[in-house]
Amino acid sequence: MNIREILNEVQAGHLSVEDAERKLGRGAIADMGFARLDNHRDHRTGFIEVVYCLGKTPEQAAVILKQQSTTQRALLATRADRHHADAVAQVLPEIEYHPVAGILRRLDPGRRVDALPIGIISAGTSDLSVAEEAALTVETVGHTVLRRYDVGVAGLHRVASIRDELNACGCLIVVAGMEGALPSVVSGLVSRPVIAVPTSIGYGVALGGFAALLAMLSSCAPGVSVVNIDNGFGAAIAACRINTPAVRRSGAPGA
Amino acid sequence: MNIREILNEVQAGHLSVEDAERKLGRGAIADMGFARLDNHRDHRTGFIEVVYCLGKTPEQAAVILKQQSTTQRALLATRADRHHADAVAQVLPEIEYHPVAGILRRLDPGRRVDALPIGIISAGTSDLSVAEEAALTVETVGHTVLRRYDVGVAGLHRVASIRDELNACGCLIVVAGMEGALPSVVSGLVSRPVIAVPTSIGYGVALGGFAALLAMLSSCAPGVSVVNIDNGFGAAIAACRINTPAVRRSGAPGA
Amino acid sequence: MNIREILNEVQAGHLSVEDAERKLGRGAIADMGFARLDNHRDHRTGFIEVVYCLGKTPEQAAVILKQQSTTQRALLATRADRHHADAVAQVLPEIEYHPVAGILRRLDPGRRVDALPIGIISAGTSDLSVAEEAALTVETVGHTVLRRYDVGVAGLHRVASIRDELNACGCLIVVAGMEGALPSVVSGLVSRPVIAVPTSIGYGVALGGFAALLAMLSSCAPGVSVVNIDNGFGAAIAACRINTPAVRRSGAPGA
Amino acid sequence: MNIREILNEVQAGHLSVEDAERKLGRGAIADMGFARLDNHRDHRTGFIEVVYCLGKTPEQAAVILKQQSTTQRALLATRADRHHADAVAQVLPEIEYHPVAGILRRLDPGRRVDALPIGIISAGTSDLSVAEEAALTVETVGHTVLRRYDVGVAGLHRVASIRDELNACGCLIVVAGMEGALPSVVSGLVSRPVIAVPTSIGYGVALGGFAALLAMLSSCAPGVSVVNIDNGFGAAIAACRINTPAVRRSGAPGA
Amino acid sequence: MNIREILNEVQAGHLSVEDAERKLGRGAIADMGFARLDNHRDHRTGFIEVVYCLGKTPEQAAVILKQQSTTQRALLATRADRHHADAVAQVLPEIEYHPVAGILRRLDPGRRVDALPIGIISAGTSDLSVAEEAALTVETVGHTVLRRYDVGVAGLHRVASIRDELNACGCLIVVAGMEGALPSVVSGLVSRPVIAVPTSIGYGVALGGFAALLAMLSSCAPGVSVVNIDNGFGAAIAACRINTPAVRRSGAPGA
Amino acid sequence: MNIREILNEVQAGHLSVEDAERKLGRGAIADMGFARLDNHRDHRTGFIEVVYCLGKTPEQAAVILKQQSTTQRALLATRADRHHADAVAQVLPEIEYHPVAGILRRLDPGRRVDALPIGIISAGTSDLSVAEEAALTVETVGHTVLRRYDVGVAGLHRVASIRDELNACGCLIVVAGMEGALPSVVSGLVSRPVIAVPTSIGYGVALGGFAALLAMLSSCAPGVSVVNIDNGFGAAIAACRINTPAVRRSGAPGA
Amino acid sequence: MNIREILNEVQAGHLSVEDAERKLGRGAIADMGFARLDNHRDHRTGFIEVVYCLGKTPEQAAVILKQQSTTQRALLATRADRHHADAVAQVLPEIEYHPVAGILRRLDPGRRVDALPIGIISAGTSDLSVAEEAALTVETVGHTVLRRYDVGVAGLHRVASIRDELNACGCLIVVAGMEGALPSVVSGLVSRPVIAVPTSIGYGVALGGFAALLAMLSSCAPGVSVVNIDNGFGAAIAACRINTPAVRRSGAPGA
């Protein structure tokens, strides 16, 4: 119920002032003591709340996912290690675990967006885990993925050879560590939006991904926007929002 | 001509090997001595080459824009000061100068994209110049703009009150300095893509925009991607790419 | 009107749904085009909205202060230079200008808080402008100030000699640049809350106030909290909140 | 004995010059070889000396706490791991150990401050250990705590729904990692003092808490002061000082 | 085949347009799914593609090296730990493993460059692993090495005593940690090109090699260029390029 | 009067308790409103209080120096520009102004320390102003100076040729910008204490003196200690303390 | 005279011990009070001492160059502004001044190195001043230059089209600001040594050239070494050393 609907209910006498007040302020939260689930997030922002496992115990992750599983079909947890995976599998045996990407997920077969694929390309083999975190997230949201890995700028013909494929995507996620030059090069070759993901691959002045981050943000090729270092998940959500056609709303729910 | 077309011409005997080789490698550049114009950029990336005035003399800016004016209708120059504006007006009297944004432009009335507006919101009055750099660029590319300024998080009701308007945009550019919290808050309220622009507004630990940049990249609200500090132009180009519907290509030009 | 009052009006039929919806979302803002004044801020946060002049033109500052003067008696603007002062004096001749502190203000004689003084001490003469920004703000909010300047740690007896005076304050603002050791020393001597303000005084490794900031945040003497470099204003507002007795609320307005 | 009392004793002939000199300089220290306990700290600063376990051996922690237990009822040690806890339990079996917060404490039932509760809110579940370090410290000093966890800005309705509760506190401790936006939002909603605690939760540009720290110090919402990253203890002591009513002193002990 | 040759083949009817297009774009890549080998790199850049083991599993390293062994004699992998070494030895028993340098290599006896030796000198014993990474790489490319280790500036006579030997080298690699002063001193003594390699040796302000890096880049002695911290491999490749006589090309392959 | 003397006076009845209390706490300070002069500093620390002009108005500098001139013969002010010099000359016509070093001083002919000279050497001509700030300060304290400038490490024979002169000094101040290697080299050549002063000479990665600072602090040559960037004054005071023979004290004044 | 020659003279009785000692230590320096010229540098390091004008007065620059002109034909000064140029022209009317590059020089027609050209390429028009500082220096040393400017990675065909020209150079200087990707791309295309020069072009996260510097040092394309930000001069000297054929020495002068 949005504000207008609640007010209509009050005016109509179907809802008491006390209940309306509560609904307006507090209704969207499932309070679990150590966590407050944001049940309306899918409706409000276009995707379900996702569990970030780093800093959570395996048990906390399991309890939260189990609780979410009662109200939604798709489930997604990131930065999950083997211990999180084991604990979650106890309560949700159908969960998939992808160890390279640190992803736990349950796909919702009914969640399929009719759109062009989202292209995910990486500069090197070492960027695989970040690229896969993005790819698996994109699929969970319901989009399709075109994967093209290990096409870094030290051998430019590798990326030039896939230019047509990239231009046929709805948008692109470009994953690179070290000097982070790939998004600039890609953005100069194509006309689709490019989301750049710096990775922490490299040593010394690579500064755990900061060299790549600064390079991507300084790109001379406009059309590039950037997410946090190693944040394949964030890039995926941004790409899915981009790849989801906007619709003109009137009296939209949740407004 | 793309590679296939050139090859067809060679096979058909309409094009000599020498000419084909030159076309494949060097045809797309107008060499002006101190600058090489990239005449194919509009075709290849979706927008014309834009003149970045910082570090260029007024005369250089004027010569480049004049040269561009012979092959394209829309013109855009950023970071232009009064001296650039005067020099350009000598050779292109029809140019518009927007001093707050540092923008020189000539609109192309025929360049109109059929799409939802791009929303541009700013946290404070001091962020105006960056927000306007973005807005004027978006308009030059041919999209429409919804401006909503001074809606920072210290008074949350200001941004909450425009939520419906924001959800009705194709995508959003959110401009903020200081602690840079506005993109997180906006992204949690809406389902459209959010491009965050940190500004150099603030002092001390604001670090010339780095506090805002780090905050935006660390956002707990997924769906946000970020451009360089004060880079209204870059945000605008990224937003226009996002707001331009992708089309399925086959034998696409430039491929 | 708070949410409950609005709902009561709707239930009683005294307020249409449309009007209620607007009130719930947008009523608290005066939209001036380039700025949206937050008229409820005094009620909501305990102090009026203050004008931060840096990055605003003299004319913008003058228009905003003039608009504020129609709804409130006390006025305060920070980081004002001579040009801001002149423009504001045109429309508000009664305004006071304090050039060392960069403060423009109009005191409200009726705004007097019954509380202990707020002590403001500084390490060196060079910290004067920041200390005075704090002191003049505190007075504008309605508290009294005890000023004790130039008592840095290179001559410890200077601060030790005023220990009794400091313990008789409601809370303390300690302003220091360079190595920023004074808050640690003061906090070890007294039992009142200490708000530390690093200043940009110093050169080289002082890093524009960062050495002092880091030292203050690393203080081995608990009870110290810190604000931004040179942020005398922020320290003052925090001190005034601390120095204002809390009251138990029930059915509070704005809740 | 304060300076005046010592001088009176000397004048009266009850104290030799040698003894007075020693008292003025050295009386307040218990020298344990590797540590000098500051027995007057409670009297001077309002709270007992607390043991910081990081960098101390379990045995050192145990010896110091045992020694403190002979002169004071309340005991508190922070950053204690399991090894510290075991060693201390050997000599002080009544000690409580809180592993999430790394706190060892012995409450003093007689230490109860008559004041409003101190509100402690956190942005995410991962901030729990820091929030609990603060909460357990506050209780040891003798204040009461209102805990409200996991109310981050990605779902603003969570914090908006508890606004009344927060305004009914004496002061607030706001714990957040990542982009650290919660203190700005809270400070714009309430009128009580806000102490912000950045946490090291996050990765990449979160920079171990620095992104949150910079954001909190840059906050556009005045009234916020900040402590070190993960410093729940320091925030608690600052909050307790704030929450303890000031008293007008005359001839105060220790002055 | 270079572009001209391919075009000639097309004109002559020996090559179809489809095949030519593929050759122009994709022929130089061996796609292994998780990696795309750049088989033309030796031809194009003067040295084979080298396997960077950090972030690769032992199995990935083994598969890539095995694949490379089918088309080239010399093999080189850097940052290899014992696990990489074991996995590679399973499939390439003739591989050499140098644990101090983390190098896996197979020498190509036929790859011998006729040139002066490359001098490699280090400031301290602790810089050995980086110096050896450089030395073993240089040898794999086919140049000879003059090793002179532990000649740091705290005892200047050590480096002064080998000045003649250094001037008799084709170029010099100077490896140093801590304050990184050795390249400045060497460059002032000799007339050969100096490539400086900062190492992560040191603690505190040495900043993991950044103090040395900044010092080397700030050198008052011209003729010094610098590579990444601990990047013995990169220094070696740069030195080998320098030490390989340039030849005037006409219709060069790959042009 | 030290503490013991004051206590003796009280015991003897020559001093009232009130006066003694005041003397113990406040007697050593000349309160000038905006500044509190520390008149006992010479006695306590071995040198007079020095006026740091940066951030002070010319008038403030003049008033403070005039006040100091009533109680001491030697006067010293650092970071003085032409305006400070003019204002001070109005009230102290005998003052010397050294514009390169930014020093204002009045020598005290009676202040002569019997000690070896203090050697001051600089790496380049551009470091002159910092070296002279040190040299003029040393002379004001009463020591003699041996100046040797422009002996940087790019030509090692320049410093090697003055080794004997350096070893004949009481201690050495070594001033260098850029890579800051000179102190390491000097400290390896001599046995006297070396105080290193990084200067802000250089650009890019020299980072305003930080490259030199880090290098000096990371020096592999023990015996070097470091002061702030461009802090010739601080180096001079440290050197003078070192160069002043320690004396065994008993019942020392000020103890 | 080298050490051996001096010793022979002593043995033969042609040189006294005192004179020999002086020659061994001090002979190579022209002491001008504020500067010590290093007359042997050309002999020792392959190029004359160059005057760095930043931080020197116009008069100092003029005196030093005049003094150098008595012993050498070629003269070079960098970072010279108009004031330096005017002062030098007074005493050396034949000097050339290049304002874009800040270079003062006098060519020595007899200094011509027989070698391939040194290629200098830049990413953008704004990098011109740094590229020209390099080019003019290279020419002064006696090498020839191939200039190719404005070939940045946003339009890759610009650099690809000049690949043959680059491979025909002795070595390459690649100048780029912003994300600094050009050296990586060039190094992957050619087999000659690449010296990368980051420029301070850009804003925000470009960090005055640090983003480009970090990217260049992190380059995934081996063969790149790097000099300080904006250091066209240093790159030129390094390139000239590389481009000068090494010769096998025996009993070399200066050894």
Next chain:
Amino acid sequence: MNIREILNEVQAGHLSVEDAERKLGRGAIADMGFARLDNHRDHRTGFIEVVYCLGKTPEQAAVILKQQSTTQRALLATRADRHHADAVAQVLPEIEYHPVAGILRRLDPGRRVDALPIGIISAGTSDLSVAEEAALTVETVGHTVLRRYDVGVAGLHRVASIRDELNACGCLIVVAGMEGALPSVVSGLVSRPVIAVPTSIGYGVALGGFAALLAMLSSCAPGVSVVNIDNGFGAAIAACRINTPAVRRSGAPGA
């Protein structure tokens, strides 16, 4: 033999030119393959070469110390862990190991400097290991130590009470982590030289000792010079140089 002596021998015919040349350049080094011992360092700089164990294998440490033991009585190794200690004890059973300080040493009973003690004071118990590294080094050089630990600024009376003892030392080493305020406070109380040692104690903004380092270098109390973070050894050597009386030299050996 110094240069003059060697020349005299040559002139007298007692030494061939070849031998003299070798002695002038290479005589002072014991080449061990992986290390070159600097046997003249004690003579040249006042103290023996010390073994820095970090980054050396236990075996390397043992071999170097064993070799040194043949030419000198005193031995010292820093940053030694248990493994280094065990390996060294195998070959030098008389070695002492101090695990808290990480020091291995053999005292030379004949090395006793007649001087005042060197005072070593630390702010907290956690700084013990650094303070002891300094203390044990000082003793090995032959000076005596006055230890005063845990006298930090949170309880100022602790340091004030030992002021006389500090003034009776030849010089002071002040060890502190966190905000690093103790050296400023001590330097304001005493007249002896103060060497400040920042420690890596602390967390968050303490930045591994950088907050303390910056504070110490920014100290408003002149007379303080600083060494690297945790560098107790370096502070000790600097202090010993300071504490060793300078002697006027003529024809000094090694000059």
